[in-house]
Amino acid sequence: MIAENLAQLGVAIVLLTGGEPFLRHDLPEIIRAFESRGIHVRMQTNGLASEKQIDSVIKAGGKDISISLDSLTPDSQDHINGGFKGTWEQAILTMGMFMERLPLKDSFASLGCVLQKDNIDDIESVIEFGSEIGWFTSLVPTHVTQLSQPRGFRSFDEDQRFTEDYFHRVENLIERVRAMRKEGYLLYDSDQYLDDILNFVRGEPVGWRERNGGVCDTPNLYFAILPNGQFAPCCDHRTKSVFYTYAKDFPKTYRSKLLRQETYAVAKACEGCMYGSYPEMTISMRFLKATLQRAHTFLSSPPPKPWPISGKQALEIATEVRGRMQSKQKAN
Secondary structure, three states: OHHHHHHHHOOOEEEEOOOOHHHOOOHHHHHHHHHOOOOEEEEEEOOOOOHHHHHHHHHOOOOEEEEEOOOOOHHHHHHHOOOOOOHHHHHHHHHHHHHOOOOOOOOEEEEEEEEOHHHHHHHHHHHHHHHHOOOEEEEEEOOEOOOOOOOOOOEOOHHHOOOHHHHHHHHHHHHHHHHHHHOOOOEOOOHHHHHHHHHHHOOOOOOOOHHHOOOOOOOOOOOEEOOOOEEEOOOOOOOOOOOEOOOOOHHHHHOOHHHHHHHHHHHHHOOOOOOOHHHHHHHHHHOHHHHHHHHHHHHHOOOOOOOOOOHHHHHHHHHHHHHHHHHHHHHO
């Protein structure tokens, strides 16, 4: 019923994130429900999928995958992932399984990279690796909140909050990755978004909401659906009233004054985030330069995919890129 309701609303794309979507045994059925109604599905994973699962989701119509990768150094990635061993290698091998199975046409693959204190020096190598295997990279700065204000996608670890001594390093990184994109590396992020990463890290107001009265575009361009089917303005906030997206009358409720008022109140009070999907959707719709950039990248001149690439080959490429970057850093 959720898929049917979203189709009635004219929803174009659904991002399946988590948690971990591939822990769901019914993931292929979920994908098929959306894709069969003309709603594009993007899957976001930490790389825990098996060959059987990958085969089943692609057969169901899932051809858009995003895998989390924050470093090309195995120990660093495992540390970022909570100290679990082998997560870096597993993510790379999963990329290989997708590249051996996804069709070259109408498919999309990207790396989700969280910019944080521990990996500032690793970001460029992640983008370079992604480019060599035909995957775009998108950056998201780490978000931190307090225990008194729990939010779904934010850490409680205050040590992860960027401090003033890191501002210059982040600024230099943003300029380097901006230059990499101009050189042809596959960086998904727009100039406006990159500017706002720096604003966010410094604790300054982000600019991507300025063309909508200082609030984000929820629920018009995006909103979140919780695991129980409940509507939410985004992954961080909740409305006072409870609205279920599987309810038969949800399309009517979505347009109701009550839902709109409560959602706006939440958005107005929010200080702003840099969760890639929300800002980039607003930027693409409200900033002409970004709109033209998207059209050029994905419509007029989409980059070729060097697939198939096996997991073993991807590991070799990652090791080679890491070695080049380490040599470059030593030379500097």
